[in-house]
Amino acid sequence: MNDINKALELLLNKLEAWGRHLVLMLPNLFVALVLLIITFVVARAIRNGMDKVIGRFSHSAALNNLISTLLYLSLLMVGFFFVLSVLQLDKVVVSLLAGVGIIGLALGFAFQDIAANFISGIIIAVQKPFGVGDMIETNEYFGVIERVTLRTIDIRKPTGELVKLPNKMVFENPVTNFSFHGIRRLDLNVGISYAEDLERVQGIVVEALQDVKNRVKTRDIEAMYDEFGDSSINMKARIWITYSRQIDYVSAKSDAIIRIRKAFDANNIMIPFPIRTLDFGIKGGEKLEEQLRSTLEGKDSTQQSDNGK
Incomplete structure (x- = not known):
């Protein structure tokens, strides 16, 4: 008690x-x-x-x-x-201060990738190398940017798929921004027959591309011969177009091809088909013509001997 x-x-x-x-x-x-x-x-x-x-x-x-x-x-x-x-x-x-320091150090080691993406996102947001709506290519992905966050960059591919790229990957790898200047060069490969007048064809191509859809009028059209091909002389035609979406590039390229084809048809210019020469020689490169001649002569002599009998 x-x-x-x-x-x-x-x-x-x-x-x-x-x-x-x-x-x-x-x-x-x-x-x-x-x-x-x-x-x-x-x-x-x-x-x-x-x-x-x-x-x-x-x-x-x-x-x-x-x-x-x-x-x-x-x-x-x-x-x-x-x-x-x-x-x-x-x-x-x-x-509390000591605990915060220890916890911060532990979290830093445990979430290194998240921290790297976070810091990369801050640097990208400050530098602003691209923005929402830009058409870019990075890490083998090509598309338009739909969203930029401090962790990922959302890219919508032309075929509709949405790709979420970590900021660290974008920050550490090359990025091509096709929308940065608002214009883009369109390159076309054109094959010309060896029998054509090259200077005449060059002028026809330049004239045909004058009114291509979305063409930048202040930039000259370039039509220059590039190489002697197997069955044609190859030309590169270059024009500059206004560019904000991929459809601008695709439609301009299609329009340019149609205009060149119509101009060639109107001026009787031939776009050659691939030509291949076949060698049937079985004796170290013997020509087919000589082989046929020897074969025919052999048959004639055989027939003559048979008739003599």
Whole structure:
């Protein structure tokens, strides 16, 4: 019974000490609560103001949201540490800082790829080598950009498939942006018969390409002979077209082919078919004509000898 009384007395003394300490801490608790509320209000107001300021300099919604969120969390953390200091919990602050450092280091090793994609996304958002709607080719993928985030870049291929490329792959590999200048050169290979007047054909090709769909009028048309082929003399015809989508390139190429074919038909210019010479020689390259002659002579002599008999 005495042990129970002592335990109850010890408990009451402890509760009384806590109560006195709580009463003494009431002003600090009130100040801490007010400081915490002020921290949330100020952090939110600063974040809203930064959203408007950053939006004037950067058009990347993902990057703007990242900066404002980091600023908001930083302000909340600073205010939280002040609250702990007011409550005389400085040792807790030191422990939290040490814990945050250790956790951050562990997460950095565990999520290296995610961190690399995240940092690559920030750099891409700052440099802006391409944007939504641009036609690009990277990592053997070709298509139009539908979305740019801080983790992936979404590319819609011309055949309809959606490819989500990690930012790290895009950042570390070459990227061809076909939409950057708004124009693109169209190259056509044209085969001409050896019997044609090359200068005349050259002029006909240039004239035929004058009104090709989407052609840039300020750029000259180039029609230059490139090589002696097996059955034709090959020409490269080059024109510049306005370009924003792949259909611009495809339709211009189709139109150019149609116009060249019509111009050739109107001027009786032949596009040669492939020609192959077959060698049936069985004696070290003996010509077919000589082999046939010797075979026929052999047959004639055989027939003469048979008639003589």
